[in-house]
Amino acid sequence: MRKAVLVPMLCLLSFTVPHGAVARAGQAHLLDRVAIEDLIATYLYRLDHGGTASLADLFTADGVFETISGQKRGRAAISAYYAKRSITRTTRHVSTNRYIVFDDDTHAHGVYTLTYYMAEGTPPFPASAPAGIADYAEKFERGEDGKWRFSYRKATPVFGFAADALPVPRK
Secondary structure: OHHHHHHHHHHHHHHHOOOHHHHHHHHHHHHHHHHHHHHHHHHHHHHHOOOHHHHHHHEEEEEEEEEOOEEEEOHHHHHHHHHOOOOOEEEEEEEEEEEEEEOOOOEEEEEEEEEEEEEEOOOOOOOOOOOEEEEEEEEEEEOOOOOEEEEEEEEEEEEEOOHHHOOOOOO
């Protein structure tokens, strides 16, 4: 029974996957897409689990992060921005609907929806509605080391984000 299931699936794959140079290009972009999605996931994981000191490393040297609180340009400015983040705040950033387009072999851009939860104190917390939902527009650049990094990120609130629930550091 297993062979009967696997054989048709393999045949289907052979007809849907392009061949030759196109297949190699598609495979390369597939690996790049996975690397970019890993970059986004790494960023959000560090943000939610106390790794804010290393977030600037995920940007290009001249990277830009733009939020409703202003624009931060360069790793030093981005690092300083996150150094002010409240250490008592518990957050969870949930990204969905990722759309990534490759401009060339070293540049890509994309958007995704971010649902943001936050609370002060230590979990577990009672269930609650999100503190806000934002659209993130991003540009990605592959460095000479082969790693993808953010060259630009812009957060645009869509729902929520009252003054006391902004995903920005408190002063």
